Amino acid sequence: MIDYLEKMTASLKVDYYDIRYETKHVEQVRINKREIRVCDANTGDGYVLRVLHKGALATVNFTRPEQAEAAIRKAVENAEILAGNKVKPKQLAPAPVVVDTVKVKLAEDPRHISLGEKKELTNAYSELLFAQPRIVNVDITYDDVYRNKYYLNSEGTRINEELVTTRLSGAIIAQDGALTQPVRFAFGGSDGFQRVRNREQEALNKAKIAADLLKAEPVRAGTYKMILNPGMTGVFTHEAFGHFSEADIVRDLPSIREKMKLGTRLGLDELNIIDDATMSNQLGYYRYDDEGVPVRRVNLMTNGVLTGRLHDRFTAAEMGESISGHSIAEDFRYAPIVRMGCIFIQPDRYSLDELMASMEDGLYIGDPMGG
Numbered sequence: 001m002i003d004y005l006e007k008m009t010a011s012l013k014v015d016y017y018d019i020r021y022e023t024k025h026v027e028q029v030r031i032n033k034r035e036i037r038v039c040d041a042n043t044g045d046g047y048v049l050r051v052l053h054k055g056a057l058a059t060v061n062f063t064r065p066e067q068a069e070a071a072i073r074k075a076v077e078n079a080e081i082l083a084g085n086k087v088k089p090k091q092l093a094p095a096p097v098v099v100d101t102v103k104v105k106l107a108e109d110p111r112h113i114s115l116g117e118k119k120e121l122t123n124a125y126s127e128l129l130f131a132q133p134r135i136v137n138v139d140i141t142y143d144d145v146y147r148n149k150y151y152l153n154s155e156g157t158r159i160n161e162e163l164v165t166t167r168l169s170g171a172i173i174a175q176d177g178a179l180t181q182p183v184r185f186a187f188g189g190s191d192g193f194q195r196v197r198n199r200e201q202e203a204l205n206k207a208k209i210a211a212d213l214l215k216a217e218p219v220r221a222g223t224y225k226m227i228l229n230p231g232m233t234g235v236f237t238h239e240a241f242g243h244f245s246e247a248d249i250v251r252d253l254p255s256i257r258e259k260m261k262l263g264t265r266l267g268l269d270e271l272n273i274i275d276d277a278t279m280s281n282q283l284g285y286y287r288y289d290d291e292g293v294p295v296r297r298v299n300l301m302t303n304g305v306l307t308g309r310l311h312d313r314f315t316a317a318e319m320g321e322s323i324s325g326h327s328i329a330e331d332f333r334y335a336p337i338v339r340m341g342c343i344f345i346q347p348d349r350y351s352l353d354e355l356m357a358s359m360e361d362g363l364y365i366g367d368p369m370g371g
Contacts, residue, residue: 002160005152008068009049014076016052016092018153020290021045022332027115028143029122034130038141039119046332048290051075055089056082057314059335093316093323095293097156102287104162105280107192110144111164118142121196122168125203129172132204134211136180140170142196147331149290157292165189165283168196172203174210181213184367190285209366225362227355235368237273238343241266245275245300245308246326247315248338260306262321267304270348274299275310275326277341284342288325295325295341312338 005019023045030038046063049071058078062071083089110118122142129138144166151159167188174181185206189195228236243249250257267273276297277284289295291313298308311319312327315338327336356364 001150002152002158004065005150008065009072009152009154012051012072012076012154014051014053014079014154016154017075018050018151018157018291020048020152020329020332021150022048023148024331025111025146026143027110027118028141029115029119030139030141031122031126032139033137034126036119036123039115041115044332047071048329048332048335049075050335051079052090052092053079054083055091056080056086057090058082061333061335090314091317092313093311095155095157095291095313095323098288098292098294099156099158100160100288102159102161104164105191106164108194108197109164110166110193111146113193118144125168125200128200129203129207132207132211134174134176134214135172135207136175137173138170139173140168142168144193151288151290151292153292159288159292161286161288163190163286164192166193166195167283168199172207172210174207174214176214179214181210182369183207183210183213184369188283189281190283191281195281219363225359226365227352227359227362228365229367231367232365233345234343237345238340241273241300242275242340242343245310245343246338246340247309247311247319247321250309251315251318260309262306262308264306265304266306267301269303271301271304272299272346272348273301273343274346275341275343277325279342282342284340286328286341289327290329290336291325291327293323293325293327298324298326300343310338310340312336 001021005021009017009019025043027041028038046061048061050059056079058075060071060075122140126138126140129135147163149161169186172183183206185203187199244256244260250260277286277295278297279285286295300308310326311321311324313323316323326338328339329336
């Protein structure tokens with residue numbers, strides 16, 4: 001495929017180009033109220049061509065090889081049009097030339113598990129949770145995604161990388177009269193199907209929380225000390241800090257650019273926030289981003305001080321900072337943009353028991369319901 005992409009783009013005469021071809025295979029099972037709502041598999045593929053010419057960047061997506069010639073012509077034409085209207089030319093930060101093939105390493109490959117077995121596993125979790133006291137509905141989804149990406153650019157980078165994610169997630173609804181309490185659950189990763197096996201006790205713990213909440217005393221308005229569990233902490237970190245570490249957002253919003261200057265103190269000495277997409281067991285894992293740049297661990301906040309941010313090659317050049325490998329496309333339908341890989345707060349020296357002991361009259365906040 002890399003050789004084919006080279007032939008496809010051989011006629012391009014521009015300052016820079018890259019092209020990405022990807023196949024994506026998804027298998028999914030969804031069960032709601034004991035009824036199978038989805039049980040299917042689908043595959044798609046496509047190309048994303050980017051052209052940098054005269055300081056302007058143009059992107060064209062296409063799905064069939066015979067469309068390549070027209071796509072190339074359109075991309076160059078669009079770049080010419082954009083160049084005539086650009087106040088500030090776009091530039092690329094330097095990146096290493098990479099030639100690599102990354103085959104996925106899985107403890108148990110979901111591609112070797114039949115869709116029928118995946119349906120049976122999902123149904124087993126559904127039935128287990130329905131059997132618990134006060135549980136009136138379980139909405140549960142299994143999905144796995146296999147992506148095979150080929151990337152080439154005019155600088156000499158040639159990469160083929162496979163990615164596989166497996167996930168089981170859903171909502172457990174408890175009810176007592178008119179009162180309902182939903183609790184969400186999710187587990188999965190990028191290292192195999194075993195991530196969704198043998199998690200029954202965790203699922204049962206969530207069902208118990210949903211039932212217990214029916215008898216819980218409502219929280220009274222006021223100011224409290226709080227401990228957030230890892231799920232809630234992750235959502236807050238992602239939404240309230242992580243997006244403002246994405247350099248394209250910082251670049252485009254002057255007020256955020258002022259508040260997010262490197263070296264600014266934003267938190268306590270104990271607070272360290274990291275984005276690390278190199279952890280192979282996490283859903284956000286990858287080796288190379290969609291500009292062919294090796295991803296690296298980024299210390300976004302160190303001891304409460306802003307020390308880094310996430311870049312593609314364009315934002316890194318514009319802001320005079322180092323590339324980080326965080327130019328990501330959702331799949332073959334999209335051009336890449338700057339996005340987080342796997343963001344988290346680094347554990348400190350305190351245990352949960354020590355934190356609880358320091359609370360006095362406080363709140364422990366459980367999992368979120370959404371962003």
